[in-house]
Amino acid sequence: MKSRTTNCVECRKAVYKEAETAYIKEQYRFFKDSAYSMACFAVCGVLTAMIRRGRTKQYIRQLYDDMCLVFSTPDYFGKQINMTDIMHTLESEYGIDWQKLEVHHESEKRYLTGVRKAVKDNERSRNV
Secondary structure, three states: OOOOOOOOOHHHHHHHHHHHHHHHHHHHHHHHHHHHHHHEEEHHHHHHHHOOOOOOOHHHHHHHHHHHHHOOOOOOOOOOOHHHHHHHHHHHOOOOHHHHHHOOEEEEHHHHHHHHHHHHHHHHHHHH
């Protein structure tokens, strides 16, 4: 009877490659979720500032639609949108000081409560 030999080195490489791929995919999912959350956070900040300045509901909705267009368009004026380039342009042409930007965020406890509620709501909507 012939015995099969397993090449442990090849096996380890395959397991490592699968684990690495799974990790990279999870990192991408996290990045994608974070990007959406940060976009929502930024839009809320801008729209709230415009409301405080007395802008009309129509203006707020138009501004929101414009922001959605910018966020959803990979190319703008034939050029790839890059947040670093936009920040640099706003800094150099409009005098925006990014160091002044402070971000208030909810506590971990409140965040977890919100996530748990969203998961429950999502499960309920699937069961209906």
